[in-house]
Amino acid sequence: MTELRPFTRTTRYTVSCMPADATPDAHIWDLHVIADRDGYWQITDGARYLDAHAIWHDTRRESGQHTLGEALAIAEATAPHMLVNGLTPDQALARIARLDTEAAG
Structure with missing residues (x-):
């Protein structure tokens, strides 16, 4: 028998x-670029999927297929615009800094 490595x-x-x-809760601003079984990549926030035009979809199928380079570029372009509780x-980060300053003062 061949030894598995x-x-x-x-x-x-x-x-x-x-x-x-x-x-x-910093992780809720994260985008994940994940590999599909067929060799393509998807961009997700854990619930929705981004297409090549940075439009959100409910399913992987609707978002299309991306190469790794395309998926990373879409995620990097979208990350600064992620909204969590409207922010x-x-x-x-500005709000956190303001609250920290107020708490220290």
Whole structure:
């Protein structure tokens, strides 16, 4: 019998403009670029999927197929504009800084 040898492959990238240590819920601004079984990549926020025009869809099928380079470019272009509770990462970071300043003062 042939000895099985483990292998490693990359199947997921995380793209975000929110530093992980900025807030306990920083992960909700994350976009995930994940590998499909057919060799293409998808961009998701965990619930929806982005197409090549940065339009959200409910299913992977509706969002189309992307190469890794295309998917990363879409995710990187979209990340600064992610909205969580009506705030982009930049707005949320400014709010965190303001609240920290007020708490210290």
